[in-house]
Amino acid sequence: MCPEIVDEAAQVWFGPQHVSAHGWATKLTIVGDYIVECDPNAGYFHRSAEKCLEFRNFQQGALIMERLCMLEAFLAEYPYVKAVEQIAQLDVPERARVMRTIMMEASRIHSLQFWWGQFGAELGLFAMTLWPWVDREYFLDAFEELTGSRHAVSYSAPGGVKYDFNEKSIKMLERALDRLEDRLPKFRDMILRSPTFKLRTKKIGLFDAAQGLKWGLSGPNIKACGIPMDLRKDDPDPNLAYEMCDWEVPVTTNEDHPGQCDAYDRMSQRFKEIETSASIIRQLLPQVPEGPIIDPKARAKANRLPEGEAYGRVEGTRGVTTLFLKTADKAQTPYRAKIRGPCFASYYSLKHLVPGSTFADFVVIFGSLDPYPGWWDR
Amino acid sequence: MGVGTILQIDIVGWLSGLPSWIYLVISGLFSLVWAFFNWIWSIVVWFWALAISQIWWLFKAIVFPGLVFILFSIIFSVWFTRKVWGRVQARRGPFHLGKYGGLQVFADAIKLIGKEIVIPDKAKRWMYRILPSLLLIAVLVPFAFIPWSNEWYIADLSVSLIVTFAFLTVVPVVSLLSGWISGSKYTLIGGFRAANNQFAAEIPLIISSVGPAMLAGSLSIMGISQAQSSLWYFLLLPVNCVTFMVSATVITALVPFDAPVADSEILFGWRTEFSGIYFTMTYFAEFAKQLLFSGLIVALFFGGSYGFAFMPPVLNFIFKFLIVLFFMILVTSSFYRMRQDQVTHFCWKYLLPLSLLNVVIAMFAIVYVPGLAQLLGIGG
Amino acid sequence: MSRDWHSCWESEVDERMGFFSTLGDIFRVLRHTFRQTMTRPFTYFYPFEDRYYPDTTRGRHIHIRKNCTACAQCVKACPTIAIRIDKQDRMYEKDAALHFDYTRCIFCGLCVQACKFNALFHTKIVDLSEETREDLQYGPDRMGTLERKPLKWRGRTFR
Numbered sequence: 001m002c003p004e005i006v007d008e009a010a011q012v013w014f015g016p017q018h019v020s021a022h023g024w025a026t027k028l029t030i031v032g033d034y035i036v037e038c039d040p041n042a043g044y045f046h047r048s049a050e051k052c053l054e055f056r057n058f059q060q061g062a063l064i065m066e067r068l069c070m071l072e073a074f075l076a077e078y079p080y081v082k083a084v085e086q087i088a089q090l091d092v093p094e095r096a097r098v099m100r101t102i103m104m105e106a107s108r109i110h111s112l113q114f115w116w117g118q119f120g121a122e123l124g125l126f127a128m129t130l131w132p133w134v135d136r137e138y139f140l141d142a143f144e145e146l147t148g149s150r151h152a153v154s155y156s157a158p159g160g161v162k163y164d165f166n167e168k169s170i171k172m173l174e175r176a177l178d179r180l181e182d183r184l185p186k187f188r189d190m191i192l193r194s195p196t197f198k199l200r201t202k203k204i205g206l207f208d209a210a211q212g213l214k215w216g217l218s219g220p221n222i223k224a225c226g227i228p229m230d231l232r233k234d235d236p237d238p239n240l241a242y243e244m245c246d247w248e249v250p251v252t253t254n255e256d257h258p259g260q261c262d263a264y265d266r267m268s269q270r271f272k273e274i275e276t277s278a279s280i281i282r283q284l285l286p287q288v289p290e291g292p293i294i295d296p297k298a299r300a301k302a303n304r305l306p307e308g309e310a311y312g313r314v315e316g317t318r319g320v321t322t323l324f325l326k327t328a329d330k331a332q333t334p335y336r337a338k339i340r341g342p343c344f345a346s347y348y349s350l351k352h353l354v355p356g357s358t359f360a361d362f363v364v365i366f367g368s369l370d371p372y373p374g375w376w377d378r
Numbered sequence: 379m380g381v382g383t384i385l386q387i388d389i390v391g392w393l394s395g396l397p398s399w400i401y402l403v404i405s406g407l408f409s410l411v412w413a414f415f416n417w418i419w420s421i422v423v424w425f426w427a428l429a430i431s432q433i434w435w436l437f438k439a440i441v442f443p444g445l446v447f448i449l450f451s452i453i454f455s456v457w458f459t460r461k462v463w464g465r466v467q468a469r470r471g472p473f474h475l476g477k478y479g480g481l482q483v484f485a486d487a488i489k490l491i492g493k494e495i496v497i498p499d500k501a502k503r504w505m506y507r508i509l510p511s512l513l514l515i516a517v518l519v520p521f522a523f524i525p526w527s528n529e530w531y532i533a534d535l536s537v538s539l540i541v542t543f544a545f546l547t548v549v550p551v552v553s554l555l556s557g558w559i560s561g562s563k564y565t566l567i568g569g570f571r572a573a574n575n576q577f578a579a580e581i582p583l584i585i586s587s588v589g590p591a592m593l594a595g596s597l598s599i600m601g602i603s604q605a606q607s608s609l610w611y612f613l614l615l616p617v618n619c620v621t622f623m624v625s626a627t628v629i630t631a632l633v634p635f636d637a638p639v640a641d642s643e644i645l646f647g648w649r650t651e652f653s654g655i656y657f658t659m660t661y662f663a664e665f666a667k668q669l670l671f672s673g674l675i676v677a678l679f680f681g682g683s684y685g686f687a688f689m690p691p692v693l694n695f696i697f698k699f700l701i702v703l704f705f706m707i708l709v710t711s712s713f714y715r716m717r718q719d720q721v722t723h724f725c726w727k728y729l730l731p732l733s734l735l736n737v738v739i740a741m742f743a744i745v746y747v748p749g750l751a752q753l754l755g756i757g758g
Numbered sequence: 759m760s761r762d763w764h765s766c767w768e769s770e771v772d773e774r775m776g777f778f779s780t781l782g783d784i785f786r787v788l789r790h791t792f793r794q795t796m797t798r799p800f801t802y803f804y805p806f807e808d809r810y811y812p813d814t815t816r817g818r819h820i821h822i823r824k825n826c827t828a829c830a831q832c833v834k835a836c837p838t839i840a841i842r843i844d845k846q847d848r849m850y851e852k853d854a855a856l857h858f859d860y861t862r863c864i865f866c867g868l869c870v871q872a873c874k875f876n877a878l879f880h881t882k883i884v885d886l887s888e889e890t891r892e893d894l895q896y897g898p899d900r901m902g903t904l905e906r907k908p909l910k911w912r913g914r915t916f917r
Contacts, residue, residue, distance in 0.1 A: 012563050020642040033567075033718075060837035063866050122642045124633055124715025127791065130467040134800045148816035148880065154866045162871065163814065186790055194787050195780045196634055196714040359567065360717045363643050466791055468800040712791040713784075 009036060012359075016044045020122045020363050023373040026350065030359055038354035038362075040347050046377040053337040058084045058302045061334070063154055065323070068341070068374040070151045071114050072317045074100075074107035076374075077156055079323035080337075082239060082312030084158040087327055088301045092239045095291040096160035101241040102284050103146070103155060104314070105277040106173060109180065110139040111317040112270050112277075115370050116191070119267070122367040123200055128190060135183055138176035145169040159298020165288065174285070177278055184275070192268055201263035205353050205365035208260040215352065216345035219319030221369055224261035224269035226253040231315035245283035250276045263368035270370075273317075304330045318342040318370050341375025435532075443526045448518060452665050456483045458700075459665070459707050466711040490661075493654040500561025501651065509556040510652060510659035516548040517666045524673040525600040527683040527691035534600040539591060542599070542674070543584060546629065549667065550576035553638065556660075557648030568647025571718050572631065572638035578722040579628035579635075582729035586622035589615045589737045590678045593744075599674070603682025610681040614743070617736035619679040621729045623702075626671035627709060628721060630664065634713035635721050643715075672702040805916055811882040816865045818883045821856045821901040825877035828854035832869035832878055838862045841869060847898060853877075855898035860886055 012028045015021025024044050029037035049068055053061050061084070066077040078100070085092065092100075113132040120128025140150045146169040147153040147162070155161055191197055207215075209225035222229050228249035232242045250272035252265045261269070295301075307329040313322035319342025326336045346369040353365055429436055438444055457472070457480060464471030472479030497506055523538035525531045535541055550572045557569020591597055593614065594605035602611075612619050628635040631647075639647035649660050676682060676698045683691035685698065716724065744750055802809055811817070833841045840862035847855035856878075870878050881904060888894050900906070909916045 010563060018645065056837055059835065059868060060866075063837055063864065063868075067864075120714075124636060124640060124642060125711070125713065126463070127466045127711045127794070128714075130469060131794075134468050137800070145812045145814065148812070148814035148867065149865060152864065152866065154868075162867070168812070189783075189786050190790055193783050194714060195783050196716055199716055199720055200714055358717060358719070360637065360640070360643050462795060465795045465797075465799065468794065468797070470799045470801055470803075473803070708788065708791055708795070712787050 022371045033358045042376045045373045049378040057332045071111040073153045074103045075316045078314045079312035081156040083310040083325035086310035087308040090159040093292045094289045096293045098241045098288050105280050108277045108317050119367045122363050142172040145172045158302040160294025164293050204263045206262045215349040220269045224252045224265040266368045339378045343375035453483050462707045490658040495654040498561045502559040505559045510656040513552045513663045514659045517663045520545045525603045537597045538599045539597050553648045560651035564644045565650045574718050578725040579625040583625040586618045586733040589618040603677040606681040612679045621733040630667045633710040637718040815882045816880045822877050823853045825875045826853040831872040835868040835872035856901050858896040860894040
């Protein structure tokens with residue numbers, strides 16, 4: 001940065017009250033209309049969730065996890081449950097495995113639909129905010145029919161799931177999927193084929209796979225570069241049922257810039273994620289086996305855990321979500337719980353992504369990484 | 379002692395003169411007041427005489443196509459916009475107050491007017507106070523030239539098209555200034571973006587309006603709309619109509635081109651720091667601008683008050699006006715926001731050649747298509 | 759600074775966007791928006807009409823004192839210390855009074871799952887808003903019943 005530029009530079013605080021700052025303050029140094037320096041500042045949402053986990057027993061811990069990210073509640077509570085199951089060596093019944101998988105994929109769709117809307121609002125089209133949110137309501141209704149709550153579902157428990165499928169909840173889930181598949185062509189016209197959307201997102205926030213991996217990005221942001229990096233395939237979880245269906249890891253490759261992704265690629269990648277999740281649910285719904293939904297002794301076993309450590313991880317909507325759990329012998333609460341959310345990496349990658357773009361594009365880059373505050377500050 | 383004369387005041391004599399003194403003062407004051415009242419009264423008499431002679435004009439300026447009508451149509455357009463936006467976004471618009479939420483806008487206006495006015499420390503106070511009203515005036519004055527029908531109009535200058543554009547050029551200057559004096563970086567960015575929008579779209583806008591002006595052989599909006607009694611210029615200059623509409627959208631800063639007030643990027647652009655009545659004025663000015671451009675589009679391209687014979691001319695105009703307004707709102711809720719350099723790029727690379735092209739084609743059509751000039755009423 | 763920031767001028771318009779195909783895309787978008795204006799709104803007139811709540815809804819609780827055995831499992835299960843139990847306050851043989859603090863409750867459902875004696879259930883009532891914080895602390899009398907003060911708003915009665 002040459003000194004003349006520094007003289008002209010102005011500093012703008014983007015957030016934390018800004019509408020599209022997602023609750024964080026980013027300090028931007030701008031020269032003219034260009035951003036020359038970006039300084040992300042996390043910490044505005046810190047509610048010490050890890051410490052809270054140390055004071056909750058193993059039934060209650062998942063509640064805190066799902067409140068970190070309400071949008072992917074089924075996915076967010078899973079790493080904790082998985083870690084507890086590993087330490088206590090609980091067997092999960094077949095039915096519970098399939099049901100968990102179905103609900104996790106539904107949760108992924110619902111979270112991505114929310115992100116569409118949010119991204120549409122950031123790009124200035126408020127109709128695009130509410131159209132996916134209408135479809136999302138159908139999924140929320142299905143969640144409510146199953147668990148009794150729309151967002152804070154508290155579905156998985158160590159050793160199984162808490163609520164059983166009934167006829168009506170399956171019907172509502174299918175209705176939500178029908179609605180989604182009906183509306184996907186419309187959204188493809190309104191988003192991917194919309195000329196103004198192409199103008200705003202093509203070649204904006206470009207990074208290649210090596211950079212992304214170095215910054216610690218995961219999930220759709222890496223898959224958009226063309227790397228099929230997906231925990232569902234790479235690390236098949238014995239407590240989930242992804243091997244029961246036939247699916248491919250969705251990747252986006254752009255012939256213009258192979259191995260790189262821009263905001264447009266990230267959007268089309270998330271379209272493919274939704275289609276994949278929908279097809280997984282469609283395949284798994286008829287395969288739900290009969291049987292118990294929870295190991296009857298699981299509750300007693302999860303009351304006091306033996307000494308041990310476990311590492312629960314899941315491919316979340318925004319990337320790899322992990323939780324490290326360490327317990328002392330016969331402990332009712334964890335000795336230490338460490339959460340690794342996907343969005344901290346994507347937020348701090350802005351430091352390298354943003355400089356050079358215009359002030360108006362900052363919102364696009366920021367939004368296209370699918371940030372969610374709960375995963376940054378624990 | 380005995381040195382010099384004693385200057386004795388005859389206090390009794392002085393006192394005896396006092397009533398005449400007081401009388402003089404009072405009568406002087408009274409005559410001053412009387413003269414003042416006479417002066418005022420003479421003004422009233424003069425004005426009344428003027429008003430009596432100009433009562434029809436006054437009625438038009440104040441009531442029907444004038445201030446009251448425009449104010450109510452702004453309020454209606456706010457309601458209409460909110461309803462259509464609501465429908466597009468799969469929700470209901472305002473519905474609690476009045477029938478179909480009709481009183482909601484009044485309630486909002488009263489609420490906004492009653493709000494506290496917070497002036498930032500770094501703002502220039504007097505400019506902060508004066509600019510929003512200046513903006514509203516600059517936007518409201520050109521409504522005088524909108525020909526609602528051949529009888530219902532306020533003023534008809536021979537150059538009213540030029541005057542309208544001149545007044546509309548004031549608007550981005552006011553936006554830039556108000557962004558500048560608000561003492562915030564976000565408003566400054568918004569102000570420059572507003573100037574950029576005007577910079578981008580003014581030339582395509584004016585060149586698109588050259589087409590109808592040339593065909594009608596007049597620079598008066600009234601004259602142009604009267605010249606379309608047999609053939610709407612929309613049929614002859616469809617591309618010009620579209621380019622006019624798009625550049626009007628750019629200048630009004632509606633959604634595909636709303637970089638000046640981009641709420642997700644720079645909060646509310648140059649309007650961020652305005653509060654209370656000042657915000658209301660800038661908000662209404664935007665809708666007034668939208669209405670003004672809808673009116674101009676109808677007058678220049680859609681035959682003004684000519685149309686269905688069974689409707690009175692004014693209703694014809696208003697009907698077409700509403701359709702154009704609806705279309706503008708529809709466009710507003712369909713596209714993503716463009717970046718400000720893309721706006722300039724778009725306007726100069728696509729709109730400007732297109733608008734020129736249609737004017738040239740129309741010229742050739744008049745020269746080489748027989749009977750067309752007859753139809754348009756152009757001699758030759 | 760990792761990139762040359764003048765390179766942004768090249769990124770204005772994608773070359774592959776042809777004029778007529780872009781025009782077609784614009785009209786397709788406008789058609790979708792126009793069709794949307796003709797559809798019915800999705801939202802409810804909230805206070806006048808309410809949505810459907812399934813039987814599983816985790817709303818406010820109801821305490822059936824006849825079944826209660828004062829085992830205090832719900833108190834142990836509660837992650838937010840929202841439940842307080844008063845064993846002295848007896849109505850039947852071995853029941854207890856339940857004090858619920860709805861400013862703390864997160865409706866997780868653990869207390870209902872912990873209850874082995876069918877004494878604590880969720881209900882479909884989810885609109886719990888009250889005027890003061892104290893009103894949200896439900897005593898044993900309010901925990902046992904679903905009746906509550908009707909809400910009057912603009913001349914109409916809800917609940």
